């Protein structure tokens with residue numbers, strides 16, 4: 001716990017009189033991939049927006065050790081700028097604007113570097129959003145909806161890239177994902193957020209075998225044994 005990259009305790013966020021997060025606690029350890037799943041409106045984006053300082057909490061504690069990279073929901077690219085320029089906007093300081101190592105990590109983007117962001121496919125745009133987050137040289141990456149609106153084959157490629165960054169660079173990841181099966185496959189632990197509260201948490205394998213989680217998030221009954 002002392003080594004946690006992200007430590008959230010008793011987080012309270014309100015929008016006006018509505019409570020979006022109600023005493024949420026969560027950790028991401030060094031080198032760990034952790035999933036956050038839950039239905040639309042549960043407060044998942046609010047949580048990562050609080051982590052990255054976009055949303056101001058009404059209570060609780062947030063500790064982020066090292067740099068946090070944020071892949072925002074819906075990617076939020078500058079559509080009329082090139083891929084190169086979008087990447088450079090992710091650099092913390094101007095002297096960190098070397099994009100070459102990001103292209104090395106995401107070679108699929110090399111041939112798009114001079115293209116406008118809005119000329120790219122959805123999967124390529126998500127890759128740019130990843131690359132932009134990596135430009136800040138993060139120690140931990142929060143990915144808000146990896147698979148949203150993307151074809152399965154594209155999602156698989158992005159997921160493999162993310163797993164590789166974790167494996168080879170020790171990048172810790174907090175993954176928000178609608179596809180619970182994918183989230184459980186990629187991440188060793190998961191939290192389930194419903195209506196602003198963590199209702200279940202534990203090892204992914206354990207959650208995937210819970211009847212309640214399977215019913216709500218895995219499309220019905222547990223998998224039949226092979």
Ligand SMILES: Nc1ncnc2c1ncn2[C@@H]1O[C@H](COP(=O)(O)OP(=O)(O)O)[C@@H](O)[C@H]1O
Nearest residue numbers: 015018020038039040041042043044045046047
């Ligand atoms: N800027 C905002 N102002 C007011 N309410 C918001 C705002 N952002 C989100 N909400 C509300 O907070 C709740 C949680 O939203 P969100 O964090 O986006 O959930 P999720 O990412 O899990 O879909 C929802 O009821 C949503 O309508």
Ligand SMILES: [Mg+2]
Nearest residue numbers: 044045046073
């Ligand atoms: Mg969201």
